[in-house]
Amino acid sequence: MKKYLFFSFILATCSLYECKTPRTQTSKSVTVSIDTENFLSCCAPNLTLPDGKPVWCETSAVLYDNGTVYLANDKEMPTGLSPVFSKPWDRLADTTVQPKPLLAEPFLTSKKFEDFATNGDYIFLTTAFDRVKPGSADWDGFNTILYWKRGNEAQPQVLAPEEGAQNSVAYREQLSRLLAQNRPAFSAGMPYFKVEGLAVKDSMLLFGVREEGESYSKFDYRTRIVAVSFTKKKTASGERLALKDDWRIVTDFDPASVVELPKPLALSSLEYDPIRQVFWLVTSIEKDNLVDAYLWVATADELLNNRPFTLVRDKQGQPIHFGHKAEDITLVGRDHLLLIHDDDRLLTKVGSRTRQPNQAAYTVLKVH
Incomplete structure (x- = not known):
């Protein structure tokens, strides 16, 4: 009887005070609101390339890690700088704090970075894989995945067989x-494709594909996700990572299933959120000088079994969107998401301020 009364008391107390236990947040229950919008600087103003053209800040990848924001530009930078750089999180918009370039050789020889990811042990950074030149190694740098142990960004390694x-x-x-x-028309393989998303969950990498087709000028927009496992291998100098041979398409999603959204939307970022145990997906549109992006969410079970993502809305039920071409997303603390935007060379705005060539817009979201 005493044991029964004790458990009755606990149940009553939990009912009164909403006792909380860890649980996976369902994709249907997520709402967000815009917390902050601002510009960051990739480099000093009025910087030029050797041909005299201005350096444009076209940020395509972002990662928050322990107070530092790592960013990557999908265009080359002048000598002495790097397309991969970092800034303190609490000084992200501060124009007096110059970015710190990451100058290890693989950062300088790889081309067109698109997305960061981390599983807490390793950090990964992928390029677009959108071009290769038959019979030549000239464009091989566009097909690169880098990784390093957290805190060891000075020594990135190349993920390769x-x-x-x-x-x-x-x-x-x-x-x-x-x-x-x-796809019978492509029996020899997909001639052209573009990777824009990268996520990692435990020992599984997930690549998000935005474009597929005959060539860079004749393609279809996509939101497809490819999964592959990786393993550690011992080497004479320590260890390295290698991909297994279990490549598979896990998601083939059509954002047009939500009829209220503009078309064509396609994948531009993917991120795993270990706190909520969900995947965040960003889709974007760039059409006739229109740029915009939308946020989606799915549980791991939904993503890995090709079930639809859920469009993320605000508390009023309206779809969250940005007026920028969001390119990558990263988790900041428990309840904030940072999105970096690549508006190409459009002079987009944040409030009344107009973007300058050395700037990129970003948005911080509050997750409810």
Whole structure:
């Protein structure tokens, strides 16, 4: 009887005070609001390339880690700078604090970075995989996945089948064959595709594909996600990571299923949120000088079993969107998301301020 009364008391107390236990947040229950919008600077104003053209800040990748924001530009930078750099989180918009360039050789030889990801142990950074030149290694740098132990960004390694490789172009054929499955017109593999998303969950990498088709000028917009596992291998100098041979398409999603949204929307970022155990997906549109982006969410079970993502809305039920081409998303603390925007060379605005060439817009979201 005493034991029964004790448990009755606990149940009553929990009812009164809403006792909380850890649980996975369902994709249907997520709402967000815009917390902050601002500009950051990739470099000093009026910086030019050797040909005299201005350096444009076209940020395509972002990662928050322990008070530092890591960013990547998808265009080359002048000598002495790097397309990969960092700024303190609490000084992100401060124009008096110059970015710190990451000058390790792989950051300088890889081309067109698109997305960061982390599983808490390693940080990954992928390029677009959107071009290769048959019979030549000239464009192999566009096909690169870098990784490093957290806190060791001075020594990035190349993810490749063979130790010592300068790029990850060896994995391009596997991606090409996979994306061409059940497409008779592409029996030799997908000729052109573009990776814009990267996420990592435990020991599984997930690549988000935005474009597929015959060439960079003739393609279809996509929101497809490819998963592959990775493993650690011992080497004479320590250890390295390598991908397994279990490539598979886990998501083939059509944002047009939500009829109220503009078209064509396609994937521009993917991120795993270990706190809520969900994946965040960003889709964007760039059409006739219109840029915009929308946020989606799915549980791991939904993503891995090709079930639709849920459009994220505010508390009033309206879709969250940004008026910028959001390119990457990262979790900041428990309840905030940072989105970096790549508006190409459009002079977009934040409030009444107009973007300058050395600037990129960003948005901070509050998750409720």
